[in-house]
Amino acid sequence: MNFLKSFVPWIAFAIVATQFDWRWSGLTGLVLAAGLLVLARREGRKADTLIIELSALAFFVLLTAVAFSFPSSPLKTYTGALTDAWLALTAWGSILLRRPFTLGIARTMTPPEMWDNPVFKRVNLIITLVWALSFTITGLAGIALLNYAPHATAALIALKVLGFAVPVAFTIRYPRIVQARAEKAA
Template structure:
């Protein structure tokens, strides 16, 4: 469940965005991202466990700067979809450089003896692919919904929930399935 802590700024941003102006939701994400990075530094966490935290810090820094500088920007409408698109870029980018963002997180709860196991690495590539695909679908579908059905609030919320719930469930179940197959 370490990955949920990494996603907390994004979740808090989404919750605050439903109640307050985008400036405050962006600032909320930024403050939480910064706090997570400070706590991680204090705890001595390695850089490979912080890919999502650093990505969030960068995103929320940019978003907050834009939101406070140009509060009426048309980007305001698309912030929810932009978060998914940014996370998709982060996930795809981590795969492109051979460091799936889930790998560092998985190492925090996996014995070091398994870290170099090709199956361990493959499981994390697959899990990161699922996250990347989910974020990509969320970003594209979110932009489409906002363009063609901007008042479809329930659909937008359901999309956001699904884009987190599906990869969370997969992240929990898939390693168990792989372990069971390996043991058989």
């Protein structure tokens, strides 16, 4: 569950956005993303374990710059959905580059002799695909909801929770399922 702290800036951003102006939620995400990266580097974590953190820093730098430069920008309405869209691009990009973002994280919890195992790589590709699909669906659904039912707060919150909970549950369960199958076959 260590990987969940990678999402702290995104979660804090979402919480602060419900109470304050988007400038302050963007700045909150930026400060937390930068702080997480500093802590991770002090811990000696390598770049392949920090894809989500690096993506968060880039997103929150851009968002904060836009929010403070153009506080009444129409983007303000869509920031929640834009976070999902950005994370979807991050996940899909990591897949296209053949470096699924979950792979680096999984290596921190797996013995080095497993890292080149095709099953290990495939499991992480599938997990990253689930995250990418979830972010994509949540982003598109969020944009649609904000466009057609902007005051459907409960639906937006449910969408966010599901869009995060489903891939978290899959990330936890899927490797166990694959391992159980392998042990049964052996």
